[in-house]
Amino acid sequence: MTKEILVSDDEFETRVALLENGVLTEFYSERKDEVRILNNIYKGRVNSILPGMQAAFVDIGLDRNAFLHISDLYRTINEFGEFVNGSSKTRERKTITDLLKQDQEIIVQVDKEPMGMKGPRVTAYITLPGRYLVYMPTLENIGISRKIENDSERRRLRTLIMKLRPDNRGYIVRTAAEGKNEEVFRSEIEFLNDQWQQILRKADQVKAPALLHEDLGLIFRVVRDILTEEVSQLLIDSRESYDRVMSYAEKLLPEMKDRIKLYTDKEPLFEAYGVEKELRRALRQKIWLKSGGHIVINETEALVSIDVNTGKYVGKEDPSDTIL
Numbered sequence: 001m002t003k004e005i006l007v008s009d010d011e012f013e014t015r016v017a018l019l020e021n022g023v024l025t026e027f028y029s030e031r032k033d034e035v036r037i038l039n040n041i042y043k044g045r046v047n048s049i050l051p052g053m054q055a056a057f058v059d060i061g062l063d064r065n066a067f068l069h070i071s072d073l074y075r076t077i078n079e080f081g082e083f084v085n086g087s088s089k090t091r092e093r094k095t096i097t098d099l100l101k102q103d104q105e106i107i108v109q110v111d112k113e114p115m116g117m118k119g120p121r122v123t124a125y126i127t128l129p130g131r132y133l134v135y136m137p138t139l140e141n142i143g144i145s146r147k148i149e150n151d152s153e154r155r156r157l158r159t160l161i162m163k164l165r166p167d168n169r170g171y172i173v174r175t176a177a178e179g180k181n182e183e184v185f186r187s188e189i190e191f192l193n194d195q196w197q198q199i200l201r202k203a204d205q206v207k208a209p210a211l212l213h214e215d216l217g218l219i220f221r222v223v224r225d226i227l228t229e230e231v232s233q234l235l236i237d238s239r240e241s242y243d244r245v246m247s248y249a250e251k252l253l254p255e256m257k258d259r260i261k262l263y264t265d266k267e268p269l270f271e272a273y274g275v276e277k278e279l280r281r282a283l284r285q286k287i288w289l290k291s292g293g294h295i296v297i298n299e300t301e302a303l304v305s306i307d308v309n310t311g312k313y314v315g316k317e318d319p320s321d322t323i324l
Contacts (some may be wrong), residue, residue: 003231007219008269014218017275018226024278030218037062037110037120039215041199043123045208050090054096057119058108061209065120070096072123072311105208107199116301131171131252132177132184133161139170142191147175163191176228177312220248227256234260237269285302 008019011032018026026182049056053153057065072093077270100106107132112121128135142161144154164186165171177185199212206212216224219241227234235255236242242262249257270276281300288294296307 004273004292005226005231005234006221006269006273006275007222007234007236007238008264009219009241010237014241015270016222017270017273019273019275022273024080024275024282027275027279027282028218028222030130036215038113039110039127040211041109041126041210041213042122043203043206043210043212044068044106045110046100046102046106049096049100049102049314051095051097058106058122059120059209059216060108060110060120061211062114062119064114066108066110066122068100068106068122068124070094072100072111072121072125073099084098084298096241107203107212117148118301126196127172129193129224130188130192131181132174133192134168134172134174135189136172137196140168143170143172145173145175145177148173148178153178160185161189166193169193195300217256219245221255223248223253223256225254227259231259235263235269236260236263237263282303292307 002021004019004022006019008017009021010013012147013032014030017024017027041059042056044060044066046056046064047059054070056068058068060066065246082285100262106124107126108122108124108128110120114120118226125138128137142158142165148154148157157177160182161173163172164182170276171189195213201211220237223234223245234245236245237292239262242260245260246257249260268276270279285295285298286294287312292308296309298305
């Protein structure tokens with residue numbers, strides 16, 4: 001399977017498309033005039049505690065306080081690196097008032113962006129992603145990506161991380177780590193640990209509320225998370241962004257530099273690869289199906305509803321088969 005990453009960057013917006021065999025499979029966008037706070041880390045102050053909801057509101061310096069549920073204070077992860085709640089006995093033993101006090105300062109990470117009249121949701125379980133590992137400085141578990149299916153490789157990776165990790169801190173081994181050697185992990189563990197120590201030092205120096213760490217921009221997250229050996233090329237239509245990405249790759253991903261290319265043709269990048277056409281089709285509210293039926297997609301603050309209609313398809317005899 002051939003994978004390509006296209007990056008269209010201008011003064012208003014950054015857009016990223018992932019193509020598999022020439023077909024658009026993933027799309028990301030980030031407007032320059034929008035403030036993105038997802039995965040940012042803050043030093044916050046507990047503004048109010050709600051025992052009835054087992055939650056608290058934390059002032060992190062934004063217009064609206066952030067919501068912190070007890071499950072984001074008191075949980076663990078399974079072997080795949082997925083957060084899960086503790087046992088029922090554990091939850092009965094600890095309450096939100098046992099864990100937090102009014103005006104207490106706490107380091108939190110934004111888990112969900114603000115939406116509508118709701119403020120952001122935050123967690124006390126910090127995650128710092130690298131290319132091959134996700135560092136969890138407040139936990140001790142080691143999780144392995146589900147996509148690494150070979151049992152012997154899973155055991156090798158777990159043993160290697162347990163050997164290299166300092167102070168028994170937690171890590172999730174990402175899919176891209178499969179087959180990598182000890183030196184690769186040693187270097188990344190040192191980098192992520194240094195990043196966490198910088199955050200802690202800043203937390204000691206500033207008063208709450210304060211921003212401690214800002215996540216990477218869209219282009220660099222794509223380079224870190226999606227640019228793997230499976231990707232044949234990363235095309236960027238902005239000279240400035242291309243230079244910045246090359247500088248980033250030279251330091252952290254030198255083996256990928258030859259796959260990063262500047263797009264200079266006159267025809268817009270997304271038009272040349274058919275992305276604009278696919279986006280127009282995908283973003284329509286009403287989508288026709290091959291059978292003659294159609295679906296209607298509506299987004300609300302609480303949920304996204306998908307209404308399935310038979311449309312032009314009336315079936316044959318069985319109403320149940322017609323609906324399916």
